[in-house]
Amino acid sequence: MIRRLLLSCLSAVLLTHSVYADSLQSLAGIEQTAYVFAMNDAQAYYDNPQITVDAMDKRLRLQACDGKLSAFSSSSADTTGNRTIGIRCSTPTEWTVYVSVKVKVLRPVVVAARALSANQVLKASDVKTVMQDISDLRQGFILSPDNVVGQQLRYSLAMGTALTPRSLKQQKIVQRGEQVILVAQAGSMEVRMNGMAMEDAILGDKIKVKNSSSNRVVEGVVQAPGVVQVTM
Template identity: 50%
Template sequence: MFIALPCELPGETMYKLFRNLILVLSVNLLTFTASASNLQSLAEVEHAAYVFTLAQAQARFNNPEITLTPLDKRLRLQNCGGGLEAFTNRDLTSAGNVTVGVRCHQPVSWTVYLPLQIKVMQPMVVIARPVSANHVLTEQDLRIEQRDIGNLRQGYMASIAAVVGQQVKYSLGLGTVIQANHLRPLNVVRRGESIVLVASAGTMEVRMQGTAMADAGVGDRVRVRNLSSDRVVEGIVDSPGVVRVTM
């Protein structure tokens, strides 16, 4: 603030004007100080949200990392005399983005919401070199890397042994995290291929020759033409070249 004073005023008048100006500035400064003391520290609000989220995450994950988006520094909240309470409207059972509320009950009731991120690093199987659609995965195609599980809504594979021998549905680039929906079991029965059709009835078992009418993997249902009767039956692939039906 700038105030211009006429230089030609008598000395005593100038003195009174300066004295009054200092008084006004002092009162304004005291008023500002008193007002600031009634404001809630935003750092304390953020800390309450952080501690609450960390405790929730630690109860479910090992070594979670919490990232908090700070409140807008222009926010003005009445100082909370009854203590800050952090809460969430849902269980923090998964990593990723979450929202946590912090509220005050007295002397003035208010609530703010803060966005946070729960980051959890876990070892998982990723593609070590690009593979094309229908490729059967080998150990050389895969490696283990630490990745954030919060970015993986479809899950991940933790063991290379569980992935080797499976077929990818489509092309996958370097570093892609392997998820269950990327894979299908290797087809062990091929369309038009001669297979053994095993029919079970109680303790009896009959084996016949058949022809597969579609590609299928172990555990898949597949239609087979019985070469003895020329009938088409449906069975479950039991092992490479073997389809089992129940009579």
């Protein structure tokens, strides 16, 4: 009699637990919803993104959602690295949870092939491309070696360090005191004169130059090494 009573109580407990478990929202379903949302966002901007979803706390108990789970995020859709995705249920009980994901995008980026010194003018052999997760490159990155060859480094770089636009500076192609050619357009006619640069400049800079014949100081735009376009 006692044994039969104990078995009856145990069956009731297990049945209650089973019904309660069935009424809980699947955490795997929440994680999958966050994954799909983050993947769809990333694929709109990047090829072959990789999404990693942080596992939720298994102790979390949420009532099962009758409708479809909805996902949202306050961060930009093209965000790489860490994102937080909100998952919301409206019925029968309203609840919202947040899932952490990481968006990785691998790209061939330009890195230093060896230790490089500050002010060094880069050659093709100084750099190489390697696959890196661009979400880790917060200062930016460069995809093609063609964009760095001939450029000058602002500061030294260790081997394997990704080059960034900020790490480069354009070389000065006109030096103060240098003899330059002044080029002036007058309709279809082009006039060339000798002059002297009065300041350093890079391509496209506006600088002051002195006409060697008249000693008149004029302003012009650096068009090429040793060539300054002036207005007549």
